[in-house]
Amino acid sequence: MKEDLQVYDNILQLIGNTPLIHLNKITNGFKGNFFAKVEGFNPGHSSKDRIALYIIEEAEKNGILKPGSTIIETTSGNTGFSIAMVSIIKGYECILAVSSKSSKDKIDMLRTMGAKVYVCPANVPADDPRSYYQVARRLHEEIKGSVYINQYFNELNIDAHFNTTGPEIWKQTEGKLTHLVACSGTGGTISGTARFLKSKNPDIKIIGIDAFGSVLKKYHETREFDEEEIYPYRIEGLGKNLIPTATDFDVIDKFVKVTDEEAAHTARELARTEGLFVGYTSGAATQGLKQLAEEGEFDKDSEVIVIFPDHGSRYMSKIYSDDWMTEQGFFDTKNEAASQPIEI
């Protein structure tokens, strides 16, 4: 049992210092030792708490943010929640421009956290004045002294992980890790953590997880943007249809792609085998581990850290819904116990 009982001034003091948890069963038969850095333990239930707090505190230090200032971002996902949470405690106005594709649950959750949410049409090009990108940009121009987080193109996203996630992993492993496996969306997590770890030991291998339907892996290999790599996929928060400047491709050794279906099944398997109720991309990262183990990436001395970006509660109507899994056709090819009808 955990022993240190502490009292905190506010919820922001609980951001970071997330645990490393040994993966005991799902890695059965793999060579090496595997630990997950479980970011769902952050108070906003994801790694995005780190960047929200870091970017906002940098803007405070630089005198950009003053009491009552406005913070703007274009996301209905984890980053939106984290910015809303930090804004409440620090007394800022939070405006989130989101796509009309966002679920009602997510929009309700953000409004509950005090955010002003602008719902923008999903099916317009990014340069259309009605798109959530343009709405955010316009609000940023109109509201004097506002801060636009712009996580895909903000270097501070990398710095947040360079200063927190990287040092934590180095300390928790006493510098003994050999591999870091992390999902890449904005790229902030993998790039910042990798920059720190490689500054300590350049031999640590950094492996990014990408989705089929995303350009990142191909771009890493060729430094060319190949539109043919882009098609719709279901994992949220992983991969991209553009090249984010918050990704430092030079510190990543290679990318592995995973399918929507395998990532979903592996996330469910993490709950059943390790008792870890984590998000879709944690399933994706663990699926990546399985593929890497099969390819012979690890040996008996490997100390592998895999980052689990968020908690499972945000995926109840998706991968943790048998109905959703059936609608996607994900139960046709895999006959797993969780899919069997039960009497209630």
Ligand code: PMP
């Ligand atoms: N997983 C989830 C659930 C996310 O929301 C994100 C962020 N888009 C990532 C992984 C990837 O993290 P990063 O943006 O730092 O690359």
